[in-house]
Amino acid sequence: MEFEAIPGVGEKTAAALSELDDAERALREGDVATLTRAPGVSEGRAAAVARGAIRRRHDDDGDFLATDRAREVYEDALGLLRERTVTDYAAKRIATFYPTDSASRIAEVREFVERATDRDPDPDVLDALSGVEPLSPPATRRVRDRCLATADAERFAAAEEAFPELSVEVVEDARGLAELARSYSTVVALDEQFAGIDVEGDVRVRPDAMESPDEIVPERVLAFFAENRSRVLAAAAVHEAADLDPPCDLDALRDALDRLDDDGTIVGDAELDRLVTAVDDLDATVSTAESVANDRLREAIRERDVTIEGTDFLSLVEQGARVDSLLDRELEDEYDDAVAAAREHLVDALDLRPEEADFAERAFPDDPAFPVEHEPSVISRLRTELKAGRDRRAARLKRDLAADLSALRDPVEELVREALELDVELAVARFAADFECTLPSFVDIDGADVTGEASPESHGFAIEGGRSPLLDVDFADVDPVDYRVSGATLLSGVNSGGKTSTLDLVALVVVLAQMGLPVPAERVELERFSELHYYAKTQGTLDAGAFESTLRDFRALADGETNRLVLVDELESITEPGASAKIVAGILEALDEQAATAVFVSHLAGEIREAAGFDVAVDGIEALGLEDGELVVNRSPVKDHLARSTPELIVEKLADDDGSGFYDRLLEKF
Known part of the structure; x- marks a missing residue:
């Protein structure tokens, strides 16, 4: 194997790998323990090299995780798996699993999962x-009780390298062997020319010593x-x-x-x-x-x-x-x-x-x-x-x-x-059992079955009974979520209703699925996405330079692969609401043209829908009302539904308790 052909492996690491007896097997099997025996290769480096070898074998460019937030979700997934390992080796070996759009790699890991x-x-x-x-x-x-003896300079150098435990001596004749035999309990002569020489002491002629190191x-x-x-x-x-x-x-x-x-x-x-x-x-x-x-x-x-x-x-x-x-x-x-x-x-x-x-x-x-x-x-x-x-x-x-x-x-x-x-x-x-996971079904964009399982109607994803283990509550207390998206979609909902958690769930499910691993849901179908772009919520309005940089990032989404998954959390916070609605609408139009799957969380869903040049889908996480000052929410987004905002719910509650008509007039404004 040409080690330098592995992504991320340079001349120095390739030379270190060449010193291993079974480097090719270790790379093929992701054997991090063996790879760490190479000089200067740490466990973390060994995992990266093994991952690179896997990518090369499956012709994978390794670009699936396209944003920082997507990579964070991947690290969170690895963390959940590492928490369930016992050995340090397994914790490092887990890092050889990574999300990809390679069907062969996904299938390879799924075989491992079924066995596991x-x-x-x-x-x-x-x-x-x-x-x-x-x-x-x-x-x-x-x-120190034995030595090697040879009359050949090349054999001398080879013996010193092969047997660092022993002294290697140069001798010319039987007299030299006899002198060594008086100083060492055993003398091993490496040259055939010494066969048959009668020397007092334990002198053995072993021209095959290099091939039998454990005997010597x-x-x-x-x-x-x-x-x-x-x-x-x-x-x-x-x-x-x-x-x-x-x-x-x-x-x-x-x-x-x-x-x-x-x-x-x-x-x-x-x-x-x-x-x-x-x-x-x-x-x-x-x-x-x-x-x-x-x-x-x-x-x-x-x-x-x-x-x-x-x-x-x-x-x-x-x-x-x-x-x-x-x-x-x-x-x-x-x-x-x-x-x-x-x-x-x-x-x-x-x-x-x-x-x-x-x-x-x-x-x-x-x-x-x-x-x-x-x-x-x-x-x-x-x-x-x-x-x-x-x-x-x-x-x-x-x-x-x-x-x-x-x-x-x-x-x-x-x-x-x-x-x-x-x-x-x-x-x-343990991961699959702890989070009640199932293996997802994959489909191509045109609906053709690629895993021998049932396929959804077109493309995108469909999650039934999904529960995120990333939430800061006991997993048993997590409300299940059903959500299906095909194409560009807006997700509306009240504050603290679970919109960001829904995006996190979708991202985690897709990352795990495209790692080949089981997902925390009752049932999942999805296409093999080429890339995952996940943009977290921006804290505050961006200045002009940062705003321009953000727009350049989204400009790149208009080119390239057609079956990307794009998840965006409240992009409107980057600038003024009126401008934000127009910008988001334009981005959604570009994504719709390339048949990407996208979920944009926004409080401006109505404004964006009006500004968009196509019939953009709007889903809503519906608040059922207020109970003792707390929101009661249906965590599963409702299809084709613009969810009411928290202020509207509060005004509605006040209108029910007041007969003055003031709150009724406010409610009519929503």
Whole structure:
């Protein structure tokens, strides 16, 4: 794939993506977790790159959201979905969903939604998801007990890049290998020319080392699983709680992880534990063994009366004899017992095997001496043997476990990826359930069915039982709204009657629908709009410059796509009411000519209708009256109805309560 062909991806990001093993799959599936492994690519950036790749695949220009307010509604929709995610990954992954006029992309997401809404957001599954995170590469750890050796300069450079954990040495012949073998426990020769050379030490000829990195450096795969143990186990728990079919044997996976400590070392092997303990405790155990021997010998001397006749004493002095000779003559048996106790302690405390126990026999001298001291050379050799046995055992166990875990590497990545994607699916499922959503039906402008579902009569949108989750009230308390629009329409109504909320509902429904997601309504039909233009209410009259800029924005609406949705909230506030009515009328005429769908909220609906050069539709959110000073409103706009204003309702209420006729005369003015 040509990464720079993805919208928004430059040379630097393309180079980072090229370092990933499966970048094309990640881009195809919107796998934000994998994309963040690329150097310098943050989660937010990864989501943007994934979105760009999706747009490219569906030939989408990404211009659906044409105004700031339209983009705000989209962000609100994403927020509702993010609130229902558990993992940070899913919260970022949600951003790969976006509104579009691409039929193929909408259909792709709808397939995902149908699968997602079949999921059960069980609390146990959500709880298990809380421990799942994307897999993280561990920091590179230096391995100092082995090295690579080569006589080839190019191979040397390649080995340094492929194995940052190891030292790479240049050698010319067997002598160079032999020298390395004296410094390293294991030497891996990379050149075929060294095959068959007999060198003392652990020297292995592996020309295929580059193709088998986990065999050469098993610590690499062990470190990966040690770093990600909790994530992997949490993903396994998610699969079990959700009754998903895992990509590997979870019992075998847990068994392998049980053999690995958090720092990447092997655990659970009794023989390795014995050797590690023996090496660590050797010096202390030898010191204790000496104490055992000397304590016994002291006790024997205290309890024994030793008599030396004068001639014997003279003889010993003349011979230059030391106390050793006296011990040999008088306490031979006691000395032997003391040394035997020291040797036994050494064997028992270190749990030495028979072949190792021979060192214990030679660790203390047979010739009597006081105090009893160990033979340093013997203990040094014992230490060397124990370390060698420990390292051989650990290396073999590392290779065996690394081989088991290497086979699980790809399945484990899939295991975690599926768990994270499940969180995305459950967020959509929870969104659909919380807001009683349904999948909308799409139609083309000419009424042709594009989704295999029923189509409305022409174009525009039709919402039945729509309820906005963006309102600042409990969703259960939101009044349902029915609203159908085809062509350019004015929406009238009393203040605080719900006109802006209706526009927000329409915008949210269209945004969600064209994201491919379910919408908060009982039933929705709409055409695939090419763009959404939503203009929020302007605060106060604009100055000349801002007024001109606003008119330029609406001038652009007269050109280009013919099936845009335009939502405008009280445009008349940009200038004087008389001029505003004429301007809005002119804009509506242009939109009508290009067969756009438009809803303009206005308190000047009557004036605009009179100024328009066509029969503009006027709908009204009807106030049913005042009750205890509060408006009682039918939230669903009434078709072809100019709604009464709040002042008219107040005057009408006063006229009912007053017989003077004053309020009746005022009422006639409306």
